[in-house]
Amino acid sequence: MSASDSSTEPGAPETGVVEAEPAVAAELFGDRIDVARQFTAALAREGEERGLIGPLELPRLWTRHILNSAIAAPLFHGTVADIGSGAGLPGLVLAIARPDVTWTLVEPMERRITWLNEQVAALGLDNVTVLRSRAEDVKAGDGFDVVTARAVSALRTLLPLTAPLVRDGGELALLKGANAANEIEAAQKQIKKYRLSEVRVEVLGEGALPETTRVVRARVR
Numbered sequence: 001m002s003a004s005d006s007s008t009e010p011g012a013p014e015t016g017v018v019e020a021e022p023a024v025a026a027e028l029f030g031d032r033i034d035v036a037r038q039f040t041a042a043l044a045r046e047g048e049e050r051g052l053i054g055p056l057e058l059p060r061l062w063t064r065h066i067l068n069s070a071i072a073a074p075l076f077h078g079t080v081a082d083i084g085s086g087a088g089l090p091g092l093v094l095a096i097a098r099p100d101v102t103w104t105l106v107e108p109m110e111r112r113i114t115w116l117n118e119q120v121a122a123l124g125l126d127n128v129t130v131l132r133s134r135a136e137d138v139k140a141g142d143g144f145d146v147v148t149a150r151a152v153s154a155l156r157t158l159l160p161l162t163a164p165l166v167r168d169g170g171e172l173a174l175l176k177g178a179n180a181a182n183e184i185e186a187a188q189k190q191i192k193k194y195r196l197s198e199v200r201v202e203v204l205g206e207g208a209l210p211e212t213t214r215v216v217r218a219r220v221r
Helices: 024-046 055-070 091-097 110-123 155-165 180-186 188-193
Strands: 079-083 102-107 128-132 144-150 166-176 196-204 213-220
Touching: 024 055, 024 091, 024 110, 055 091, 079 091, 079 155, 091 102, 091 110, 091 128, 102 110, 110 128, 144 155, 155 166, 155 180, 155 188, 180 188, 180 196, 180 213, 188 196
Parallel strands: 079 102, 079 144, 102 128, 144 166
Antiparallel strands: 166 213, 196 213
16 A cells, blocks of 8 residues: 655644544444454554555544445455455455455565464464565465455456456455446456456445445456
């Protein structure tokens, strides 16, 4: 995740001030809210210094990053790979919210791997494996039930990295931005090559979150 432009609009939250926890957070995480708070506090405290998030992310840390990831938790089951996990968005957030799911966080950069391993240990996440690897080098065996990624690359570039890791009949659930539908149109060649079906954009969090989450979902055959 890269830092955004340093300019701010009038009335925008002050850079460096951590966003207060929205009330909906406790609803999304349920009895896992204390673990989510611990992770969010660690990311707010160390994320900028360690190059995981930019200073402009702190005033919207809960809204744009933690809850944006957590709202997708019901989509996952079985074994899941998060490609390019970075600061743990969405992988660590989802692993907190769904302790019944087995997660593999795939990340090539050593400093991010160090962070992810520290957080897995500190949070007691026994449902998480951290794997230092590029996506194209992952040995997936029979494949994962679901593969996810957030803010990694355009869909036409992301599909060749993620679709091969999904078991036959499994799913992709890729967290994307407002341009998700256009990305699907631009990725028709890759959609056909990797035999994806039921390709659609699902919008999550309407009426519950200040910013909705768009997920590109597809079946892999």
